[in-house]
Amino acid sequence: xxxxxxxxxxxxxxxxxxxxxxxxxxKRYGDLTVLDALDLDVSEGEIISVIGxxxxxxxxxxxxxxxxxxxxxxxxxxxxxxxxxxxxxGRLVPANQRHLRRMRGHIGMVFQHFNLFPHMTALENCMExxxxxxxxxxxxxxxRAEELLEMVGLKDKQDQHPxxxxxxxxxxxxxxRALAMRPKVMLFxxxxxxxxxxxxxxxxxxxRKLAREHNLTMLMVTHQMGFAREISHRVCFFYEGKIAEAxxxxxxxxxxxNERTRQFLSAVLEAG
Amino acid sequence: xSYPEFLAEFGPRFVxxxxxxxxxxxxxxxxxxxxALVMGLMRLSHNLAMRGxxxxxxxxxxxxxxxVQLYWIFFVLPLFxxxxxxxxxxxxxxxxxxxxxxxxxxxxxxLSVPKGQWEAALALNMSPTKRMVRIIFPxxxxxxxxxxxxxxxxxxxxxxxxxxxxxxxxxxxxxxINGSTFLSAEAFGTALVIYYVLARLVISPxxxxxxRVMSRRMGRA
Amino acid sequence: xxxxxxxxxxxxxxxxxxxxxxTLIAAGGGYAIxxxxxxxxxLAQRTPVPGLRPVVRELVEVIRSTPLVLQIFFVFYVxxxxxxxxxxxxxxxxxxxxxYAAYLSEVYRAGIDAVPRGQWxxxxxxxxxxxxxxxxxILPQALPPALAxxxxxxxxxFKDTPMLxxxxxxxxxxxxxxxxxxxxxxxxxxxxxxxxxxxxxxPAAAGIRAFEARVRAALGMEKG
Numbered sequence: 001x002x003x004x005x006x007x008x009x010x011x012x013x014x015x016x017x018x019x020x021x022x023x024x025x026x027k028r029y030g031d032l033t034v035l036d037a038l039d040l041d042v043s044e045g046e047i048i049s050v051i052g053x054x055x056x057x058x059x060x061x062x063x064x065x066x067x068x069x070x071x072x073x074x075x076x077x078x079x080x081x082x083x084x085x086x087x088x089x090g091r092l093v094p095a096n097q098r099h100l101r102r103m104r105g106h107i108g109m110v111f112q113h114f115n116l117f118p119h120m121t122a123l124e125n126c127m128e129x130x131x132x133x134x135x136x137x138x139x140x141x142x143x144r145a146e147e148l149l150e151m152v153g154l155k156d157k158q159d160q161h162p163x164x165x166x167x168x169x170x171x172x173x174x175x176x177r178a179l180a181m182r183p184k185v186m187l188f189x190x191x192x193x194x195x196x197x198x199x200x201x202x203x204x205x206x207x208r209k210l211a212r213e214h215n216l217t218m219l220m221v222t223h224q225m226g227f228a229r230e231i232s233h234r235v236c237f238f239y240e241g242k243i244a245e246a247x248x249x250x251x252x253x254x255x256x257x258n259e260r261t262r263q264f265l266s267a268v269l270e271a272g
Numbered sequence: 273x274s275y276p277e278f279l280a281e282f283g284p285r286f287v288x289x290x291x292x293x294x295x296x297x298x299x300x301x302x303x304x305x306x307x308a309l310v311m312g313l314m315r316l317s318h319n320l321a322m323r324g325x326x327x328x329x330x331x332x333x334x335x336x337x338x339x340v341q342l343y344w345i346f347f348v349l350p351l352f353x354x355x356x357x358x359x360x361x362x363x364x365x366x367x368x369x370x371x372x373x374x375x376x377x378x379x380x381x382x383l384s385v386p387k388g389q390w391e392a393a394l395a396l397n398m399s400p401t402k403r404m405v406r407i408i409f410p411x412x413x414x415x416x417x418x419x420x421x422x423x424x425x426x427x428x429x430x431x432x433x434x435x436x437x438x439x440x441x442x443x444x445x446x447x448x449i450n451g452s453t454f455l456s457a458e459a460f461g462t463a464l465v466i467y468y469v470l471a472r473l474v475i476s477p478x479x480x481x482x483x484r485v486m487s488r489r490m491g492r493a
Numbered sequence: 494x495x496x497x498x499x500x501x502x503x504x505x506x507x508x509x510x511x512x513x514x515x516t517l518i519a520a521g522g523g524y525a526i527x528x529x530x531x532x533x534x535x536l537a538q539r540t541p542v543p544g545l546r547p548v549v550r551e552l553v554e555v556i557r558s559t560p561l562v563l564q565i566f567f568v569f570y571v572x573x574x575x576x577x578x579x580x581x582x583x584x585x586x587x588x589x590x591x592x593y594a595a596y597l598s599e600v601y602r603a604g605i606d607a608v609p610r611g612q613w614x615x616x617x618x619x620x621x622x623x624x625x626x627x628x629x630x631i632l633p634q635a636l637p638p639a640l641a642x643x644x645x646x647x648x649x650x651f652k653d654t655p656m657l658x659x660x661x662x663x664x665x666x667x668x669x670x671x672x673x674x675x676x677x678x679x680x681x682x683x684x685x686x687x688x689x690x691x692x693x694x695x696p697a698a699a700g701i702r703a704f705e706a707r708v709r710a711a712l713g714m715e716k717g
Contacts (some may be wrong), residue, residue, distance in 0.1 A: 058398035066394075067394070068394060101397060101399070104394075104395075104397045105397050107395075108395065108396075109395040111392060111395075112390075115386075115391060115392035117392070117407055118411065119414075119489060120491055128398075128406065129396035129397065129409075130309065130399060132398060132406060133396065133397050133402070134400070148475060161490070177396070178396070181396060181397065207457065236488070270353060288559040317499050318597070331691075331695060334698075335652075335691045335698065336652065336687050336690040337652035337653060337688060339655040339656060339658075339666060340655055340666065340683070340686050340690060342682050343666075343670075343679075344684070346677055347659065347679040348680050348684065351679075395679075411708075414508050420580055425557075425558060428560075429558075429560040429561070431562075432560035432562050432563055433560075433562060433656075435562075436562075436659060437596065443562065443563055444530055445562065446563070446566075450570060456566075456567070456570035456571045456574060457571045457574060458566075459566040460563060460570065460571065461567070462573075464559045465559065465642070467559040467560060467563065467620065468559055471558035471559070472554065477677070491577045
């Protein structure tokens with residue numbers, strides 16, 4: 001990570017700042033450049049689908065935003081403030097743990113392999129972080145957790161352990177668990193890729209509901225092109241670490257301008 | 273003298289010796305678990321100094337034999353100003369020795385927890401401490417219970433060595449009785465049976481029960 | 494508090510080296526017994542002879558569940574009552590050999606169990622005798638994965654030899670005790686014993702780990 005002067009990157013973004021801004025973000029693994037000077041703004045309440053071949057850097061975008069990976073160059077802003085950096089002595093220096101923990105509260109993530117805590121019931125999974133991170137009382141956390149599990153349609157399974165739940169059910173619990181922390185931004189990392197086809201629908205329905213009823217900012221890495229087309233405000237096609245093409249779903253899916261986008265879409269749609 | 277007569281006469285001494293062995297075992301277990309947790313976690317630390325200290329401790333206590341460590345703690349430590357009575361020296365040495373093996377089990381157990389669990393806890397903004405205590409360690413614990421069962425039996429066997437610094441445990445008692453009666457088969461045989469009972473009929477079932485209880489709490493049983 | 498006397502150290506070193514050599518001999522001898530006897534125990538638990546299996550099984554369990562030092566005393570003192578005149582050396586090596594045979598038998602059993610069932614069936618189909626089956630087919634496949642476990646127990650035996658000092662075997666610990674009692678100084682002898690053990694067991698353990706990695710790599714290549 002690099003330190004920057006305030007001329008290169010501002011300490012705060014203005015009043016009409018986007019909810020998320022990637023500014024010149026680069027990520028390398030050894031010799032491999034996974035993301036190359038990425039510039040991306042996401043407005044509040046916007047739903048963005050990130051598509052592209054594997055290795056294009058799309059999952060890395062989410063993981064960096066969730067602070068699961070560090071960045072090598074550039075700055076990520078969330079809600080107008082730097083996420084990856086903190087201002088000190090007139091410069092932007094790499095953020096310390098305290099700053100990261102403060103900013104991380106704005107972001108929630110749902111993983112491809114659910115990652116539910118196996119030693120807790122569905123309800124306890126959703127209560128754990130509100131109690132131990134946000135300081136909710138057990139009663140408050142329980143009430144909220146029950147509400148969320150009801151919303152994802154799993155109230156009757158709230159006392160089950162993850163091993164007793166199907167993949168689709170586990171993923172819905174995972175969504176409820178992430179929502180319990182009241183994030184401003186929700187990240188969905190290929191959340192249906194590990195599911196049997198019959199249960200993909202139930203998870204997509206929950207996401208659909210979220211999109212309709214809440215003003216959440218959402219970034220989704222997905223292979224479900226039909227779904228992406230249906231609910232996204234914007235689609236970004238990643239290729240070799242850069243956004244090769246971005247635009248409204250109708251534009252991207254119906255009339256892709258970039259050759260690579262076209263190749264990718266035809267390969268995916270043929271397989272599906 | 274027949275065996276029943278032997279038992280009638282010397283039974284009480286075996287019992288008192290066995291009681292000392294049980295005490296040594298329980299105290300050594302407390303020491304061993306404590307050290308295993310501390311050293312195991314230190315071995316996983318990002319801090320090079322902590323990792324180094326733990327590694328040195330583990331290599332020393334695993335690389336030398338318990339008997340050498342016992343004698344060192346009891347005979348040499350006083351020269352450094354640390355004088356321990358033989359009972360304390362006994363369970364301390366056993367605990368510190370077994371603890372070094374336990375540290376590797378703790379490390380292995382924690383490393384066996386899937387990476388996704390760490391990431392999910394981080395995504396929920398849990399602090400590193402809360403993450404370890406509430407999420408990672410409970411899962412690691414279930415994974416490490418079977419090898420710990422074997423290790424605790426090794427610990428029980430290790431306590432027999434404290435007889436060599438004259439702690440009046442089961443081993444010591446059997447040696448004494450052998451020395452005065454020359455009924456070696458009865459004396460040592462009885463001790464063997466009692467150790468066997470403690471190992472196979474107390475420790476092993478106890479650990480299996482613990483595994484079952486933990487499995488249920490994990491929703492796996 | 495304490496003062497390390499180097500002159501004393503160098504004076505006692507030759508005796509300690511002698512003790513070390515005895516230790517290595519005891520460890521080696523005990524291990525040789527354990528390797529062979531362990532195989533006997535392992536095979537005895539696969540025998541169709543009725544009644545033998547549970548007896549051997551129980552014997553192995555008893556040996557693994559009770560302290561080695563107690564077993565050493567048992568062999569040394571009870572042996573004569575069965576008409577065996579046992580020197581400390583002999584009794585010691587028998588006890589250690591028996592003890593580690595029990596452990597090694599478990600390692601062998603795991604190795605044998607890991608040989609695919611099809612191998613046994615192929616031997617049966619080719620009408621190979623049990624001896625041929627084991628000697629030429631099963632054991633050669635069972636042993637390579639077992640070697641790492643066997644190596645660990647070799648280091649383990651080495652570290653357990655001090656227990657032989659209790660029946661008067663002149664190995665390293667016994668020598669150190671004798672020196673310590675004679676000169677009323679335990680600091681140098683015991684510390685040197687510890688260092689000598691470390692000097693032998695640490696490289697040995699590292700060597701076994703490296704050997705295990707090579708065996709695993711070789712097996713991996715064979716399968717591929």
